[in-house]
Amino acid sequence: MKIKETPLKDCYIIEPTVFEDGRGYFYEKYNEKKFEELTGMNGHFVQDNISKSAYGVLRGLHLQKGEHAQAKLVSCLEGRVWDVAVDLRPESPTFGQWYGVELTPGNRLQFYVPRGFAHGFSVLSETAVFAYKCDNFYSKESEGGVIWNDPDLNIDWKLPLGDIILSEKDKVLATFAERNF
Template sequence: MNAIETGLKDCFILEPRVFGDSRGYFFESYNKSVFKKAIGLDVDFVQDNQSFSTKAVLRGLHAQAGEFAQAKLVRVLQGEVLDVAVDARPDSNTFGKHVAVLLSAENKRQLFVPRGFLHGFIVLSETAEFSYKCDNLYNKDAEWGVIYNDSQLNIDWSLPTDNLLVSDKDRLLPSFEDAIAQLKLKTN
């Protein structure tokens, strides 16, 4: 496994070793000891999730707060997405910065999104199946998020914004600045 630093602390692109022949291919998508050695962090994944979406579906930007924060290891099983991770850790020197990575069934890349990051993706292919491992169980009360088109984050989602398919819930998310202020109020 090849770990590529993204420029955001503890956030990595992972490329597996793929073994192919005339029959197809094989690769190890996850091995705890190899993963730990590659990124230098000991992460205990406890939940796997999968979603199916059509072209231009944008899911995000989401996170969980406090003791329910989640680190995620994400990948695409079918199709292609632009995956985005935003550093929302106020004490981080890359606070408010993001990384956007093309993940596809073809390139087999994965993105490790640490705790304290917002996460989202947009489907670039006709359909996509998206899989992610989480190191903490989902807790609805700890859920928070930021509007996908926040001007401070200035994320280029690679598709025209008037064509995006975004849930009503995600369209009502606050700005990055307001969401961080709300989180600070809850923790004080």
């Protein structure tokens, strides 16, 4: 397992060591002990989620607030997604900055998004199956987020605007300037 730092403080790309031969391949997708040794972050996850989405679906930018804040370890099991994290921690040197990475089954990358970040992804392929491990349980009452097209963040979602499909909830999230997170 290789850990690569991103421009955002405490966000990491995880690249597995893959063993391939004529039969196929094997790799360790996650190892809590190695993760904690390499990042210094808590790597204990309590909930796994899977979503399937069609091309153009944009989910985000979401977060859990307060005592229900969540760190996530995300990957794409089928298709291609553009995955984005936004640092919402006011004390962080990367506060208000975003970073994106393409996740596919072929590149086998995982993206670690710590607590205090908003997270979202857009689907670049016909469909995508997206997986995320969370270090805290979901709480509907603690939902928060930032609108996907916030002008202060200016995120490139890698999709033509006319192709973006949003949930009703995601259409009315607060702006970064409103700071409801």
